[in-house]
Amino acid sequence: MDTIKAALIKAMEAYFDGDAKRINHALRVTQYAEELLKSEAGDYPVVIGAAVLHDIGIHQAEKKYGSTSGKYQEIEGPPIARRILEGLRFEQKQIEEICEIIAHHHSPGKVNSKNFAIVCDADWLVNLKDDYDIRDRGKLSKIIEKVFLTPSGKARAREVYLQEESGAGDYMI
Numbered sequence: 001m002d003t004i005k006a007a008l009i010k011a012m013e014a015y016f017d018g019d020a021k022r023i024n025h026a027l028r029v030t031q032y033a034e035e036l037l038k039s040e041a042g043d044y045p046v047v048i049g050a051a052v053l054h055d056i057g058i059h060q061a062e063k064k065y066g067s068t069s070g071k072y073q074e075i076e077g078p079p080i081a082r083r084i085l086e087g088l089r090f091e092q093k094q095i096e097e098i099c100e101i102i103a104h105h106h107s108p109g110k111v112n113s114k115n116f117a118i119v120c121d122a123d124w125l126v127n128l129k130d131d132y133d134i135r136d137r138g139k140l141s142k143i144i145e146k147v148f149l150t151p152s153g154k155a156r157a158r159e160v161y162l163q164e165e166s167g168a169g170d171y172m173i
Contacts, residue, residue, distance in 0.1 A: 004045050004088075005030070008052040011084045015056060022059075025126060026052055032122035032156070039152040042115045046094050050101040050119045053081040057102070070106025077102040108149065121153025125160060134161055 009027070016022045033051035037044060057077030058068050065072045078099040085095045101119050104110040108120055124147055134140050140161055148154040 005048050005052070007088050008049055008084075011088065012052050012056065015080070015084065016059070019059070022055060026055060028126045029054060029119075029122045032125045033118055035156065036118045036121055036150060036152045040114060040118050040150050042118045043094075043097075045090065046097050046101075046115045047118050049081075049085060049090065049094065049098040050105070050115065051122055053077070053084060053098065054102055054105050054119060054123060056080045056084070074103050074106055108147075114150075117149035117153070121148050121150050121156075124148060125153065125157060128157065128161060137162060 009030070012026055013023055016026075030048060030051040033047050036042075037047055055073055055077065057073045057075065057080055060076035060080065061072035062068050064076065081102050082095055082099055085098060090098070097113070097115060100111055101113075101116050104116070105120060105123060128134065128143070128147075132140070132143050141158070144154055144157045144161065148157050
C-alpha cells in the first residue's frame with residue numbers, strides 16, 4: 001500500500017513541478033483520507049489515488065480558463081489523472097473510479113460511493129476554513145452536518161473545528 005501512495009505522490013509532485021501550495025494541499029487531503037479509511041472501509045488504491053490527484057487539473061484549468069474554479073478542475077483533472085494512473089499501471093476499473101471521483105469532487109450528489117465520500121470529506125477537512133466562516137460555532141456545526149458525507153468525516157470535522165472529542169478513533173495530524 002505504501003508503494004502505491006509513494007508512486008502517486010511522486011507523480012503528483014513531478015506534475016505540479018514545485019508548486020508547494022498544491023502539493024501540500026494534496027498531501028494534507030491524502031493524510032485525512034488515510035485516517036477516514038481506517039473507519040470507513042473504502043478501497044485504499046482508489047481513495048488514495050483520488051485523494052492525491054483530486055486537484056491535478058488546477059494548473060490546466062488556470063491556463064485554459066483563467067480560473068481555478070472547481071468546475072474547471074473537474075473537467076481538466078480526469079485526463080491528466082488517467083495518464084498518470086495508466087503510467088503507474090493501475091487497473092482499468094480503478095482508473096475509471098478515480099477519474100469519476102475527480103470529475104465530481106466539487107459536485108457532491110453526482111457520485112454516491114463510499115470512496116467518493118471519503119475523498120470529499122478529506123478535502124472538506126482541509127478546505128472548510130477557507131470556504132466558510134468558522135467563527136460561529138452554531139452555524140459551523142450545521143455546516144459540518146450538511147457538507148460532510150461520512151460519520152467519520154463529521155466526527156473528525158467536529159474534532160478539528162469545534163474541538164470536540166469524536167470517539168471515532170485516535171487521529172493526529
